[in-house]
Amino acid sequence: MDSLTEEKKLLRATYLFCLISFFNLAIIKPKFDAGAIVIGVVICVLMGYAHFIVRRFFPDGDKYILIFGCILSSIGMVMIYRLDSKIAVKQVIWFVLGIASFILIVILLPELKKYAKFKYVYLVATLIFVSMSTFIGTEELGSQNWVKFHGMSFQPSEFGKIFLIAYLASALKDYENFKQLIEPACVVMVTLGFMVLQKDLGSALIFFAIAVTMLYIATSKFKYVAVSLVLFVIGCLISYKLFGHVRLRVMIWKNPWPYRSNQSYQVVQSMYGIAWGGLSGTGLGLGFPNYVPVNIDDFIFSAICEEMGALVGFAIMILSFLLFYRCMRAALFAEDKFSRLLAVGYSAMMAAQVLVIVGGVTNMIPLTGITLPLVSYGGTSMLMTFMGLGVLQKISEGGR
Amino acid sequence: MKSNYLYLAAINLSGLNGLSGIFKYIIIGIIYAIIIFALRIMYKDMKNGDKKQVRPSKKTFGLEVIDSGMSKMLKNGSVIPINNEITIGRREDNSVVIQEGYVSGYHARIFQKNNSYVLEDLGSTNGTILNGDRIENKVYIRTGDELEIGTAVFRVIG
Numbered sequence: 001m002d003s004l005t006e007e008k009k010l011l012r013a014t015y016l017f018c019l020i021s022f023f024n025l026a027i028i029k030p031k032f033d034a035g036a037i038v039i040g041v042v043i044c045v046l047m048g049y050a051h052f053i054v055r056r057f058f059p060d061g062d063k064y065i066l067i068f069g070c071i072l073s074s075i076g077m078v079m080i081y082r083l084d085s086k087i088a089v090k091q092v093i094w095f096v097l098g099i100a101s102f103i104l105i106v107i108l109l110p111e112l113k114k115y116a117k118f119k120y121v122y123l124v125a126t127l128i129f130v131s132m133s134t135f136i137g138t139e140e141l142g143s144q145n146w147v148k149f150h151g152m153s154f155q156p157s158e159f160g161k162i163f164l165i166a167y168l169a170s171a172l173k174d175y176e177n178f179k180q181l182i183e184p185a186c187v188v189m190v191t192l193g194f195m196v197l198q199k200d201l202g203s204a205l206i207f208f209a210i211a212v213t214m215l216y217i218a219t220s221k222f223k224y225v226a227v228s229l230v231l232f233v234i235g236c237l238i239s240y241k242l243f244g245h246v247r248l249r250v251m252i253w254k255n256p257w258p259y260r261s262n263q264s265y266q267v268v269q270s271m272y273g274i275a276w277g278g279l280s281g282t283g284l285g286l287g288f289p290n291y292v293p294v295n296i297d298d299f300i301f302s303a304i305c306e307e308m309g310a311l312v313g314f315a316i317m318i319l320s321f322l323l324f325y326r327c328m329r330a331a332l333f334a335e336d337k338f339s340r341l342l343a344v345g346y347s348a349m350m351a352a353q354v355l356v357i358v359g360g361v362t363n364m365i366p367l368t369g370i371t372l373p374l375v376s377y378g379g380t381s382m383l384m385t386f387m388g389l390g391v392l393q394k395i396s397e398g399g400r
Numbered sequence: 401m402k403s404n405y406l407y408l409a410a411i412n413l414s415g416l417n418g419l420s421g422i423f424k425y426i427i428i429g430i431i432y433a434i435i436i437f438a439l440r441i442m443y444k445d446m447k448n449g450d451k452k453q454v455r456p457s458k459k460t461f462g463l464e465v466i467d468s469g470m471s472k473m474l475k476n477g478s479v480i481p482i483n484n485e486i487t488i489g490r491r492e493d494n495s496v497v498i499q500e501g502y503v504s505g506y507h508a509r510i511f512q513k514n515n516s517y518v519l520e521d522l523g524s525t526n527g528t529i530l531n532g533d534r535i536e537n538k539v540y541i542r543t544g545d546e547l548e549i550g551t552a553v554f555r556v557i558g
Binding site: 003006009010013014016017020021024027028057058059060061064068071075280281282283284285286307308309311312315318319322325329397 | 513
C-alpha cells in the first residue's frame with residue numbers, strides 16, 4: 001500500500017468523524033439545524049483541498065503534519081459549535097485563514113537557511129512583543145496579556161513565542177562554548193520576567209520549556225539543563241514570595257475545595273465536569289459544560305471530556321503526541337542546524353502547551369490560562385500554530 | 401444560566417436524548433479508528449528507518465550533450481537521464497564524469513525537489529553557467545535550458 005492511499009484512508013475517517021458529529025449537533029437542537037451540516041461540509045472540503053494542494057505541488061514534504069492538525073481542529077470546532085454556534089462560525093473563519101497561511105508559507109517561503117542571520121531582528125521583535133502588554137495591555141481573566149488595537153484584540157505573547165524560537169535557533173546554531181550561551185540566557189530570563197509581571201504564568205512555563213529543550217538539543221549537555229532547572233526553581237520561589245497572584249494559584253492547586261465558590265470556581269467546575277462525563281461522556285448536548293467559565297477557550301478540554309468522554313480527551317493527547325512526533329521527524333531531515341533547532345522549538349512549543357493546559361484543567365499542576373493548540377477557540381493561537389506548522393512542513397521537505 | 405435550563409428542557413422534550421447517547425459511541429469509535437490508522441502508518445514509517453522514500457518520478461528528464469568539449473568520454477547527441485539525483489565532476493565516483501582541467505572534482509549536482517529539478521553548484525572553481533550566466537548556489541532548471549560545465553555544453557530535455 002503506498003502512502004497516498006494511507007493518507008486518503010486517514011482523511012476519509014476524518015470526514016466521517018466531522019459529518020457524523022455535526023449531524024449529531026444538528027439533531028440535538030429543538031429544530032433541525034441545517035447550519036451545522038453546512039459547517040461540517042465546509043470543514044471537510046477545506047481539509048480535502050489543503051491536502052490536495054500539499055500532495056500535488058509539494059510531494060517532498062510531510063503530509064501528515066497537515067492531516068493531524070486538521071483532525072485536532074475539527075474536534076475543537078465540533079465542541080465549540082455545541083457550546084456556541086456563533087463563535088464556531090468565527091472559528092471556522094480562523095481555520096480557513098490558518099490553512100491559507102499554512103499554504104502561503106509553504107509556497108512563498110524560500111530556504112530557511114537565509115533567515116538564520118537576522119539574529120538581532122528576532123531579538124528586538126521578541127522583546128517588543130513580550131513587553132508590549134505590560135505597557136499597553138488590558139487585564140482579562142486575571143492576566144494582563146491582551147492588547148486591544150482598533151477594536152481587535154490579540155495576545156502579543158503568541159507572536160513573542162515565534163520570535164523567541166527564531167532568535168534562540170539563530171543564537172544557538174553555532175554553539176561552541178559556554179560564553180555564547182550567556183546572551184540567550186539573559187534574553188530568556190528577561191522574557192520570563194515580563195511574563196510573570198503580566199501574570200501570564202502559563203506562557204512563562206512554555207517559554208521556559210521551549211528554551212530548555214532547544215538548549216539541550218543544541219548543546220547535548222545535561223549539566224546546562226540541570227543548571228537551568230535549578231535557576232527555574234529559584235525563580236519560582238522568588239516570584240512565589242513577591243507576587244500575590246502566584247501564591248493564589250498555588251493555594252488553589254494544593255486544595256481547591258475550600259474556595260470552590262470564588263477563587264477556584266473554574267477549576268472545581270472543570271473537575272466536576274470531567275468526573276460527570278466519565279469514560280464515554282454524556283453525549284453531545286446532554287452535559288452541562290456551560291457551568292465552566294471560559295469553556296470555549298482554556299477549558300475546552302474539560303468540556304470535551306464531559307460531553308464526548310475521557311476517551312476523546314485521551315485521543316486529543318495521543319493525536320497531539322503524534323503531531324509532535326511528525327514535527328520532530330521533520331527536524332531529522334533538516335539540512336542545517338538553524339532549521340533543525342527551529343523545528344525542535346516549534347514542536348516543543350506545541351507539546352508544552354498541551355501538557356500545561358491539560359494538567360491545569362485537571363488540577364495536576366497549578367492552573368494557568370493558555371489555549372489548547374488548534375482545539376481551543378482563539379484567532380491568534382490558531383493562526384500562529386498553523387504558521388508554525390507551515391514552517392515545519394517546509395523544513396520537512398529537506399534540502400538534500 | 402437560565403437559558404441553559406430552558407435549552408436542556410427543550411432537548412428533553414424533543415426526545416432525542418437516546419440518539420446522542422448512541423452517537424457518542426460512534427464518534428469515539430471513529431476517533432480511535434483514526435488513531436489506529438495513524439499508528440499503523442507511523443509504525444511502517446519507523447520500520448523504514450530514517451531514509452526518505454524515493455518517489456518514482458512521472459516526468460522523464462535528461463541532459464542532451466550538445467558539445468562534448470575537451471572530454472573524450474562524452475559523445476555529441478547522447479542523452480543522460482536524470483533519476484532523482486545526478487552529480488557531475490572530474491572524480492570517478494560522480495554519476496557523470498567529465499575529465500578535463502576546467503571541471504572541479506565534484507562540480508555540480510542536479511536533484512529533484514517537489515515537481516521540479518534543481519541545479520546546484522558544489523563550489524566549483526570555474527563555475528557552472530546556465531543560459532550564459534554563472535549560477536550562485538542553487539537554481540531551478542527548465543526544459544530547453546543550456547548549461548556549460550567546463551567546455552562541455554548540455555541542453556535540458558524533458
